[in-house]
Amino acid sequence: MRLSLLCFTLASIAAAQSTPRPRIRGLAHVSLYVHDLDASRAFYTQFLGFEESFSLPAVNGHGEMAFIKINDRQFIELAPETAASTDRLNHIALETNDAEAMRRYLASRGVRVPDHTPVGRIGNANFTVRDPDGHTVEIVQYLGDGWSARDRGKHLGPRRVSTRMMHAGILVGNLEPAVGFYSGILGFVETWRGSPTPARLSWVNLRAPDGTDYVEFMLYGDLPAQDHRGTQHHICLEVPSVPDAVAALNASPYRASYARPIEVKTGINRKRQANLFDPDGTRIELMEPATVDGKPAPSSAAPPPHP
Numbered sequence: 342m343r344l345s346l347l348c349f350t351l352a353s354i355a356a357a358q359s360t361p362r363p364r365i366r367g368l369a370h371v372s373l374y375v376h377d378l379d380a381s382r383a384f385y386t387q388f389l390g391f392e393e394s395f396s397l398p399a400v401n402g403h404g405e406m407a408f409i410k411i412n413d414r415q416f417i418e419l420a421p422e423t424a425a426s427t428d429r430l431n432h433i434a435l436e437t438n439d440a441e442a443m444r445r446y447l448a449s450r451g452v453r454v455p456d457h458t459p460v461g462r463i464g465n466a467n468f469t470v471r472d473p474d475g476h477t478v479e480i481v482q483y484l485g486d487g488w489s490a491r492d493r494g495k496h497l498g499p500r501r502v503s504t505r506m507m508h509a510g511i512l513v514g515n516l517e518p519a520v521g522f523y524s525g526i527l528g529f530v531e532t533w534r535g536s537p538t539p540a541r542l543s544w545v546n547l548r549a550p551d552g553t554d555y556v557e558f559m560l561y562g563d564l565p566a567q568d569h570r571g572t573q574h575h576i577c578l579e580v581p582s583v584p585d586a587v588a589a590l591n592a593s594p595y596r597a598s599y600a601r602p603i604e605v606k607t608g609i610n611r612k613r614q615a616n617l618f619d620p621d622g623t624r625i626e627l628m629e630p631a632t633v634d635g636k637p638a639p640s641s642a643a644p645p646p647h648p
Contacts (some may be wrong), residue, residue, distance in 0.1 A: 360445060360449040361442075361446065362443070362527075362550075363437050363438055363440075363442045363443045364437060364439075364550070365437055365443075365527060365550050366551050367414075367435070367552035368415060368435065368436070368506050368508070368509055369416070369434040369435060369483075370415060370417060370433075370434045370479075371418070371432075371433050371434070371509050371576050372418035372420055373417065373418065373419055373420065373429050373619075373621070373623055374422040374428070374429050374621070375421065375422060375619075375620070376621055377620060378404060378407060380620040381419050381619060381620055381621065382419070384619045385417060385619070386409065387593070387594070388590065388593055388596070388599060388617075389501070389502045389578075391410060391417070392410055392496035392497070393407050393409055394408045394410040394492050399421050405421070406418060406419060407419040410492070411504065412504050413489075413494065413497070414436060414483070414489075417506075417576065418434075426568040427568065428571075429571040429574060429621050429622065429623045430571075430623075432476065433478055433479070433556070434467070434478075434480075434481050435478060435480055435527070436482070437480055437481070437482050438482065440458045440467060440482035441458040443480050447480075450526045452470050452522075453471070454468060454470060455468050455469075460487075461481075463488040463489065464484055464486055464487030464491075465481050465482060465483055465484050465489055466482040466484055467479055467481040473521070473522050474511070474512065474515070474518075474519060476511055502578060502590065502627065503580050503586075505578070505579045506576060507555070507578065507579040507628060508554060508555045508557050509556055509575070509577070510557040510559050510573065510574060510576075510624075510626075511556060511557070511574060512559050512561060512565070513560050513561070514560075514563075516545065516560060516645040519558055520547075523547050523556060524547055529547035529549060529550060531547050531548075532547065532555065533545075533610065533638065534546075534640045534642075535609045535610055535640070535641050538643065539641070539642075540643060541560075541643055541645070541646050542560055543559070543560055543609075543641075544558060544559060544560065544609075545557070545560065546558075557577070559573050559574075562646035571621055571623040572618070574624075575625065575626050576624075577627075578628070579628060580627050580628070581629065581630075582613075583605050583613040583615050583627050583628070584605050586615070587615050587627070590603060590617075591603065601617070601618060610638045611634070611636075611638040612630075613628070613629045613633060614627060
């Protein structure tokens with residue numbers, strides 16, 4: 342019996358080691374729950390200057406989903422909320438070159454995966470898993486005959502405030518398991534740790550293994566209430582100049598209906614940034630790619646909060 346168990350364990354380890362991880366290029370999209378789709382559409386298209394690539398009836402049959410295009414490989418997906426005053430983050434999506442191979446790889450590493458990789462309603466191969474904090478992570482492969490490929494080169498107007506989603510910020514209640522999943526299994530590489538105080542770590546950045554996009558862990562010992570997570574869960578849009586981007590937003594006709602101030606600040610990471618908030622309170626962060634003086638911001642040695 343013990344010999345059989347040992348053989349099974351060794352076989353499982355060998356299978357995990359022999360199953361290579363497919364490439365992960367970076368963020369494909371972030372899906373947000375919205376209360377009023379028309380109001381959200383207006384914010385992302387009229388104010389931020391993006392264009393809607395396509396839409397679909399919602400899975401539950403109520404309302405519709407809109408795909409707001411940032412570039413040919415990145416979107417913001419707007420989905421009808423399932424309940425009011427809840428977390429606005431539906432899921433984040435990671436782009437891979439082979440979704441089925443990724444499904445097999447994740448299974449070999451002990452991640453719970455579906456029995457097969459389906460082709461979704463817009464023609465891309467995709468499936469979802471859960472990270473240690475319960476966030477839904479979609480794995481997506483853009484197929485040649487899918488809607489994303491069909492739309493390549495379209496809906497990329499000059500009014501876009503940004504041409505790239507730099508990172509997605511997600512809440513993390515326990516750093517070690519999160520790092521184990523994103524770094525140990527998915528292969529993300531830690532690039533920076535930040536905190537406004539030496540007493541407690543606040544942020545950890547991990548870059549996709551085969552690209553430059555990254556996820557930002559927002560660390561909490563006690564996670565915020567469901568109706569306060571929109572200001573923490575966030576999307577970061579890269580802009581060459583935050584002051585120029587803010588000036589363009591202030592000149593937009595939509596600005597008269599946006600009541601919040603827009604302030605240019607320099608963050609702990611020494612990069613200029615400005616925060617916007619969509620109609621549901623989800624934070625949209627504008628950020629420059631380089632630090633204000635070209636020197637990298639030092640990484641924090643502060644301890645993470647305890648769960």
